[in-house]
Amino acid sequence: MADFDNVPRPGSLSQEHHGKGHRARLRSRLLHSGGDALLDHELIEYLLALAIPRRDTKPLAKELLDNFGGLSALLTADGESIRKFPGMGETSAAAIKIVQAAALRLLSEPVRENPVLTSWQALLDYLRADMAHLVNERIRVLHLSSKNQLIRDELVSEGSIDQAAIYTREVIKRALELGSAAIILVHNHPSGDSTPSRQDIKITKDICDAGRKLGIAVHDHIIIGKDGHTSFRSKGLI
Incomplete structure (x- = not known):
C-alpha cells in the first residue's frame, strides 16, 4: 500500500x-x-x-x-x-x-468529571464536535448514575447514510447491566437536518415506556446535525 x-x-x-x-x-x-x-x-x-x-x-x-x-x-x-x-x-x-x-478529549473532560445535567452545553459541544460531520448514522447511549455522573458512553449501532438500528430491549438490558439510573440517547443525521423523524419519535417513546417500568429514566434524546441539534425534551417529545 x-x-x-x-x-x-x-x-x-x-x-x-x-x-x-x-x-x-x-x-x-x-x-x-x-x-x-x-x-x-x-x-x-x-x-x-x-x-x-x-x-x-x-x-x-x-x-x-x-x-x-x-x-x-x-x-x-x-x-x-x-x-x-x-x-x-x-x-x-x-x-x-x-x-x-x-x-474531543478536551471537550469531553467536563462531561466525564461533572454531573451531565449541570454540564449540558459542554455535552452538546462535545457531541457536535464528534458527530456533526459523520457520513454514516451512529447511535450512542450515555449511561448515568443516580447523581447524573457519566458511567459509560457507548456506541450501540452504526449504519448507512440514513439509518442505524436501535432496539428497545437491548438498550434497557444494557442499562440494567451497568446499573444505570438514567440514560441519554444520541444519534446523528448525516443529511445535516436534526429534525426528528417519525421513527425517531416512536423508538424514543418505546424506550421511555420500557425504562419507566424498571426505574430507568430517559433524560433526553439528542439528534446532532450540521444545522445544530434537536433535544426531544426541549421539544416536549419526552
Whole structure:
C-alpha cells in the first residue's frame, strides 16, 4: 500500500527554501498571537508541515479543506478517506486525526468529571464536535448514575447514510447491566437536518415506556446535525 507522505508534489522542491521561511512566520504568529492569528488553511498547512517537512503543504491544505468542506469536516472525516486523498499518507492523515482526538478529549473532560445535567452545553459541544460531520448514522447511549455522573458512553449501532438500528430491549438490558439510573440517547443525521423523524419519535417513546417500568429514566434524546441539534425534551417529545 503506497504512502504518499514523502512524495514531492509538482514544484515542491523548488519551493523548499521559501517554505521554511513561511513556516517560521506561521510558527511565530501562532506562538505570539494564538490560533486566531492563523486562517483555517494555515492551521492545516502548518500541521501537515510537521508530518511532511520537505514539502510545500499550503496547496495540499487548501485542497483538503475544499474537498472535505471546511475545517470541522476535515478533522472529523474518516481517517482512511483522508489517507487516500492525493498527496496524503498514513503519517499526514494521522497528524490530522490526532488533532480531533485531542480536541474531543478536551471537550469531553467536563462531561466525564461533572454531573451531565449541570454540564449540558459542554455535552452538546462535545457531541457536535464528534458527530456533526459523520457520513454514516451512529447511535450512542450515555449511561448515568443516580447523581447524573457519566458511567459509560457507548456506541450501540452504526449504519448507512440514513439509518442505524436501535432496539428497545437491548438498550434497557444494557442499562440494567451497568446499573444505570438514567440514560441519554444520541444519534446523528448525516443529511445535516436534526429534525426528528417519525421513527425517531416512536423508538424514543418505546424506550421511555420500557425504562419507566424498571426505574430507568430517559433524560433526553439528542439528534446532532450540521444545522445544530434537536433535544426531544426541549421539544416536549419526552
